[in-house]
Amino acid sequence: xxxxxxxxxxxxxxxxxxxxxxxxxxxxxxxxxxxxxxxxxxxxxxxxxxxxxxxxxxxxxxxxxxxxxxxxxxxxxxxxxxxxxxxxxxxxxxxxxxxxxxxxxxxxxxxxxxxxxxxxxxxxxxxxxxxxxxxxxxxxxxxxxxxxxxxxxxxxxxxxxxxxxxxxxxxxxxxxxxxxxxxxxxxxxxxxxxxxxxxxxxxxxxxxxxxxxxxxxxxxxxxxxxxxxxxxxxxxxxxxxxxxxxxxxxxxxxxxxxxxxxxxxxxxxxxxxxxxxxxxxxxxxxxxxxxxxxxxxxxxxxxxxxxxxxxxxxxxxxxxxxxxxxxxxxxxxxxxxxxxxxxxxxxxxxxxxxxxxxxxxxxxxxxx
Numbered sequence: 001x002x003x004x005x006x007x008x009x010x011x012x013x014x015x016x017x018x019x020x021x022x023x024x025x026x027x028x029x030x031x032x033x034x035x036x037x038x039x040x041x042x043x044x045x046x047x048x049x050x051x052x053x054x055x056x057x058x059x060x061x062x063x064x065x066x067x068x069x070x071x072x073x074x075x076x077x078x079x080x081x082x083x084x085x086x087x088x089x090x091x092x093x094x095x096x097x098x099x100x101x102x103x104x105x106x107x108x109x110x111x112x113x114x115x116x117x118x119x120x121x122x123x124x125x126x127x128x129x130x131x132x133x134x135x136x137x138x139x140x141x142x143x144x145x146x147x148x149x150x151x152x153x154x155x156x157x158x159x160x161x162x163x164x165x166x167x168x169x170x171x172x173x174x175x176x177x178x179x180x181x182x183x184x185x186x187x188x189x190x191x192x193x194x195x196x197x198x199x200x201x202x203x204x205x206x207x208x209x210x211x212x213x214x215x216x217x218x219x220x221x222x223x224x225x226x227x228x229x230x231x232x233x234x235x236x237x238x239x240x241x242x243x244x245x246x247x248x249x250x251x252x253x254x255x256x257x258x259x260x261x262x263x264x265x266x267x268x269x270x271x272x273x274x275x276x277x278x279x280x281x282x283x284x285x286x287x288x289x290x291x292x293x294x295x296x297x298x299x300x301x302x303x304x305x306x307x308x309x310x311x312x313x314x315x316x317x318x319x320x321x322x323x324x325x326x327x328x329x330x331x332x333x334x335x336x337x338x339x340x341x342x343x344x345x346x347x348x349x350x351x352x353x354x355x356x357x358x359x360x361x362x363x364x365x366x367x368x
Contacts (some may be wrong), residue, residue, distance in 0.1 A: 025350055030224050030347045032368070037217040043191060044210040051203040061193040068186040075179045077298075079343050082172045089165045104139060225348060250287045250367040251333045254351050257282065264363040271316065271354035272364050280321065280349035283336040287355070287367075292329040292337070302344025305337045311358075312345050320344050320353035 205294055252258075254274040262273040290309035298304050301318040304326060308314045321341025342349045355364045 005091050021365050030221070033217060033224060035220050039223060040214045040217055044207070044214060044287045047203060049208060051200065051207055054196060054200040054203055057196045058193065061189055061196055063359050064189050065186065065193060068182055068189060072179060072182045072186065072276075075175055075182065079172060079175045079179065082175065083166050086165060086168050086172070089161050089168070093161050093165070094105055096154060096161070099154065144288060177234070193328050226284075236354065249333075250355075251269065251285065252368065253315070253353050254279075255283070255285060257351075262359075264365065271318075271352055271359045273350045273352050275348065275350035279351075283324075284317050284320060284338040284340060284341045285334045286349055287332045287333065287353075288313070289332045291329075292325050292327050292331060295323050295327050295329075295337075299342075300345035303341065304344075305339065307331065307337070312357055314356045316352075316354040316356070319346040319350060321349075339354055 085360055256280055257274055257276040260272055261272065261274045261275045262269050264270070274345055286307055288307075288309045291306045291307045292305060293314065294304070294306040295301070301316070303320040304316060304318040305315050305320070305323060306314060317338055319341055320338035320343065322336075322339045324335070324339065325331060326336045340349055340351055346352075353364055355362050355367055
């Protein structure tokens, strides 16, 4: 972009030094600059939309991580509570084993010792049964110390404690499985969160880069127009007040402005471009009397007016900022029909003026 501006400015400086008429307003340079600025605008809009989506994604994934962590913590609390209940049962079962040993005879110690071996509380049933049988058959005095009813109660309590402990172990296994699944989900979400944060950071960096490029492009456009208007002013100062005399009944369509920035036929140009310092908003007048054939917006012409003068002649006035007539109006030569602007395919404020004969463009200077 800067090279384009440099090229335009260099050409303008050469024109000043040689006091030559300025050529057309280097539409290639300013058009390229504007096109690049439009492309940057589009790229910025697309990137900003992507950045917004990524930020939303990051927010959602962070919330999901927090929720999963809360679930993991809750399950862990449940597991800890079960561990405490299991510990209580283990202690009670141990007390029952010690009570059975205390109430039984020394001869039962080998079988009671099995309670402490693999099988734990489950073997207590057999030990109690052995103890009861021994006491009943031997008639040991231990029968008085451990009545049948006491042994039965001890056996029933042991069975209940064992069943409760098994249920708690099953619940803990389910919670362990749930906790493991949550940890896997949490790890997956964390990986996705990291990826989303990286992509958001890249989009933010791209947003900063595009903003810098847009600022540079806008500055380049400003520089181009400053140089352009300076060239117009310098050209007018060197024009010596020259004007154009009317011929064939036509009047000059841009009163007070005679500087031509683009001539008929230049690169296929269909008319002439009239410009000058402070021309924006100045009145455009009808070159001859006639009927307004069109007044409105038309593609590259921007706001424009077409006038039919009869006998096959018509004129066109393009790039206006505002219109002062409507289709079907009858206008006279010198009547204000519009105001200078830079609408449509325009590189700066000016009047694009065409003269047509039998529908074909002609050189406007054939009439002035």
